[in-house]
Amino acid sequence: MQPNSNLMFFMSTTWITILNPVTCKPDLVGCRLWTDSKLTDLLMNGDFMLGGVFAIHDSLQLEQISYTKLPSQLQCYGMDFREVRFARAMEFTIQEINNRTDLLPGIKLGYQIHDTCSTVAMAIKVAFQLSNGLEPDFKYTDSCSNLASAAVTAVIGDSSSTPSISIARVLGLFGIPLVSHYATCSCLSDKHQYPAFFRTIPSDQHQAAALARMVKHFGWTWIGAVRSDTDYGNYGMASFLKAAQGEGICVEYSEAYYRTQPHSKLERVANVIRASTARVIIAFMALGDVKLLLEELSRQPLPPLQWIGSETWITDSDFLRYNMCAGAIGFAVPRSVIPGLRKFLLDLTPAKALESPLLTEFWEKSFNCYLKERTNNTKVKRECDGSEDIHTLQNPYTDTSQLRITNMVYKATYAIAHAIHGLICNETQCDKNIQFSPWQIIDQLKKVNFTTRNGFKVSFDSFGDPPALYELINWQFKKDGTLEFITVGQYDSLRPRGQELKISKNISWVGGQEEVPVSVCSESCPPGTRKALQKQRPVCCFDCIPCAEGEISNQTDSLGCVHCLPEFWPNAKQDSCHPKPVEFLSWDETLGIILTVFSTAGAFMALSVSVLFYKHRTSPIVRANNSELSFLLLFSLTLCFLCSLTFIGRPSEWSCMLRHTAFGITFVLCISCVLGKTIVVLMAFRATLPGSNVMKWFGPPQQRLSVISFTLIQVLVCVLWLKISPPTPLKNFKHYKERIILECGLGSGLGFWAVLGYIGVLALLCFILAFLARKLPDNFNEAKFITFSMLIFCAVWITFIPAYVSSPGKFTVAVEIFAILASSFGLIICIFAPKCFIIIFRPDQNTKKHLMGKVPSKTI
Known part of the structure; x- marks a missing residue:
């Protein structure tokens, strides 16, 4: 760890206004906060307190800071009902653990659940509050023992990577473990920067590899990519691009957008998508970002695109209304069933809602009315009359049909409980008076290995990550014309390499077609040709060049041609070598x-x-x-x-x-x-000649x-x-x-x-x-x-x-x-033909006199 670098944000005046500032006088023995602490959204006391941080609201209302007076408390708006379900799932899990006799018997777990408002500023404030406690006074003593223990034993959250990074940096200084249910950024696996971070959802490193493997499986080599301009999107897309490059996949464009950026940036990204030639697009984006992008794309006609979604939005039912995404596929954590959770969520009455500001706001926003004790609420005009029935609500809070990320909260809470159990319990009983440091909880979390009541295994590797297990989700049309989520396959990182992805059902592609869409920069080069890269273009863009004379290629998309052996020659298609015909002067030709x-x-x-x-x-x-x-x-x-x-x-x-x-x-x-x-x-x-005797020789x-x-x-x-x-x-x-x-x-x-x-x-x-x-x-x-x-x-x-x-x-x-x-015919004809002629046809000349020249010769 590097505490000095982690605390550099104190140098910013913005952070100073966000944190709870204190004032100390040299002649006094204590310090007091200048402002009140942020109230806990959900609270229950216990022998050991667990912290919870969830993005219950999606926006933070900021005010102009004058630096002449204390800023007011930060206000959040835009409630996310699914995040409320996550928070209450943590409540339910702690109550379930408290009722068990085999896990932490005689020990009561409590909780402090806070809202980060999907912002880094509030996340850091909550992190310090969970580290320091809610007391407004700090009593100075010569002993620092009161600094050794934090307000909470461990923390669950957050639902986004960027706030989780900030929280993990702060909590890591104090050795308080943070177990996230939804922060997937691969950067959080760095134990040098985040030694106290764990998560029950797989890292984006696994998701990126799974997505690249899937794209390769379906033969797409030319794709587009958009991402959220956040740690989640940037790190996730970087991991995917690296994995895609290893699989031979090319990316035509890679655009980034964040919902707070100007609308002109969103329009530019949308125009890039419309003008592209890639027919497959992968969106590594958060919910808010992808929602704005889809709305912008729906303004003008869009060519059919095969969408590939990350796990943040591929199973969000709010997006099923975008028919342009029909046939979308993506990976999501497995669906689960948590017995008793739905009953717990629906066991909410106006009286119980008034016990917590969070639940009060939830009730009023769900039914668009205000409770009697909240007569100062001017945003709604109708008073709740008691006819409101939570069982009739149709929103993400009551939707327990999938429980994917909710199960991650369930697993995270149980992981912390098992870690505490390993420290204070023996075979017979637990001692709540045992003193332990937060680092001991971290060591115990590294060792946990158990199966939850609903059948899911929980363990962490050396990076604090679980094994990757995903379901392949496909958006398919139902008979009534609406879209639904269908699980069509599975990805398991524990399987042998090359066998991680398994398709179990037919996939409905873009436009409802049954055939896999094609998205390539250049058509595959058939056997007999080789790929020649096009100048200044990605490696997936190439021309198909026939193999040279005497060469073959017997594979599709061959990078080069090979020479046949000397005794072989290519066939007409130049995709195989055949023995050369042997030629010689034969008897039968x-x-x-x-x-x-x-x-x-x-x-x-x-x-x-x-x-x-x-x-x-x-x-x-x-x-x-x-x-x-x-x-x-x-x-x-x-x-x-x-x-x-x-x-x-x-x-x-x-x-x-x-x-x-x-x-x-x-x-x-x-x-x-x-x-x-x-x-x-x-x-x-x-x-x-006279006197010659030459004939004797x-x-x-x-x-x-x-x-x-x-x-x-x-x-x-x-x-x-x-x-x-x-x-x-x-x-x-x-x-x-x-x-x-x-x-x-x-x-x-x-x-x-x-x-x-x-x-x-x-x-x-x-x-x-x-x-x-x-x-x-x-x-x-x-x-x-x-x-x-x-x-x-x-x-x-x-x-x-x-x-x-x-x-x-x-x-x-x-x-x-x-x-x-x-030459033989020349010899026999020139030498013997005249003699044969005389013997056969001129026997009268076959005499010694005639040969000696004593008889006049006649013309033959």
């Missing part, structure tokens, strides 16, 4: 079938030529062109045609190694044979050896390639984003290009030699046909390189197969 047919046809052609040559193996044209190399060439061409088939189908580890090595070796074997034939032709004509053994040697070199290159870094199947994700190309990776690029380069060197060498021998004298010059075949071969493979590099996906394989087939 059109391109694969066409290439297979050509490969098979080429192999069949090579075999057919082999059969034809074998059948005519003794003929001059076959023998003249080195039949052994011709058969070997036909065999290698057959392998070349067949090796193209290894490029078709799903690549595997073995097929990848086989296709490239088989291609390289068979083509080298083929070119080696062609090269051998070319050298033989060239050397054969050189051997006709190019006989059949040398030809075989050259073919084997050239082929072994390629075999060695392929073995090294397979040993160091062989071709392996891989998934190509680069060419196409939406599908996977299954292909054979080259492994070592150097090995692949070495194989191709070696074939190219042999083909170039063969082309050069054939080109040199193209004009040798002969009717059938094979070198000329080899030249054409090598020209086609080189042209095909030169164009193959850029086509191979630039072809995407499976077309890369198709280009390679096409090059193999084209």
